[in-house]
Amino acid sequence: MSYPCKVHIKKGEGRLFKAGGAWIFDNEIGSVEGSAENGGFVTVVDFDGYPLGNGFINMNSKIRVRMMTRDAERLIDHALLEERVRAAWEYRKRVIDTSSCRLIFGEADFLPGLTVDKFSDVLVVESLALGIDRMKEEIVGILKEVLLEDGIRIRGVYERSDAKERLKEGMERRKGFIGEPFGTEVAITENGVRYLVDVKDGQKTGFFLDQKLNRLSIHRLSKDARVLDLFTHTGSFALNAGIAGASEVLGVDASEAAVLQAQKNAELNGLSERVSFRAADVFELLPELEAAGERYDLVILDPPAFTKSRETIKRAVKGYREINLRGMKLVKDGGFLATCSCSHFMDEDLFRKTIREAAAGAHRRLRQVSFSTQAPDHPILWAAGETYYLKFLVFQVVSEK
Secondary structure, three states: OOOOOEEEEOOOOOHHHHOOOOEEEHHHEEEEEOOOOOOOEEEEEOOOOOEEEEEEEOOOOOEEEEEEEOOOOOOOOHHHHHHHHHHHHHHHHHHOOOOEEEEEEHHHHOOOOEEEEEEOOEEEEEEOOHHHHOOHHHHHHHHHHHHHHOOOOOOEEEEEEOOOHHHHOOOOOEEEEOOOOOOOEEEEEEOOEEEEEEOOOOOOOOOOHHHHHHHHHOHHHHOOOEEEEEOOOOOHHHHHHHHOOOOEEEEEEOOHHHHHHHHHHHHHOOOOOOEEEEEOOHHHHHHHHHHOOOOEEEEEEOOOOOOOOHHHHHHHHHHHHHHHHHHHHOEEEEEEEEEEEOOOOOOHHHHHHHHHHHHHHHOEEEEEEEEEOOOOOOOOOOOOHHHOOOEEEEEEEEEOO
């Protein structure tokens, strides 16, 4: 049955939702019939009264309604949540190594606003929407039951709902245990590399799982290579290069805490002699390395998102152009550049254009080796553009001939 509160779409609006998206924005709504508290369930109808589905509303958010189902007769209840969770888990089992992976990826798994990462036997939860926030513990409970059916016992759950985006929803930022406390430094293995993941104080949920297959892709290029890994965070690309047989690896990050964790990870893998780390501002360091005549067989650029809105995209483009230009200058003739952007607003076409401009400025020519996106446990839901954010390109860099 549909919900008493009806949200009416303006005539001609809701195009993204009707094309397959999950969001309905405040300026697309003509009227609201009846009432529902923020975070409550509503039925969305078109301008002519045709039912479009059910979701949850938040009058504090520009994303006024996040849709849970396109069946207006389907209640948003335990049965629906279990159906979503089971489908998400079955999908992961088919497409990725599940020892550590993203179990729930928000809109792409039809649970909008919710992220759940699995690190070995620990779950890390991030909730960014009020409606899903009210259901998160129920969803976590279902997840634990579903995993246990496959013999996977979860020993602890930690919440990392501390992103600023929650403030836009009228919610406080939250961080802490869901259930019993446990040790929050978790040991995982990915691509043969061992890590200690700090789920309590690490960036985002503690570790960037979306680059799993991209990290694996640089193994062949790293054999006997001199490698520079910029914006290394806790050393994931650097350690993949090291375990693949690089002769020398330098990982650089501005965060002292991240560098200390990266060094611990190098020791954990017996790589401290060949893989070293340095705390420095990448934008300041790159010209220094160039002036010193340093050259590398492989340069890896994995920066944080330089923009999280359309308003700052011009500044972001300048940053991406600068690091790619400087990075290319540090690549030996015939060496390789791996470069990426994790910003949804830096779309693929703009990212490629920016790299072309950087190559022209560096007087280098590029031969594309590969292009990829995020790992498949972060599925891209077509028509829900916010689910596509990571672009990863590998090039051979050659001098102009």
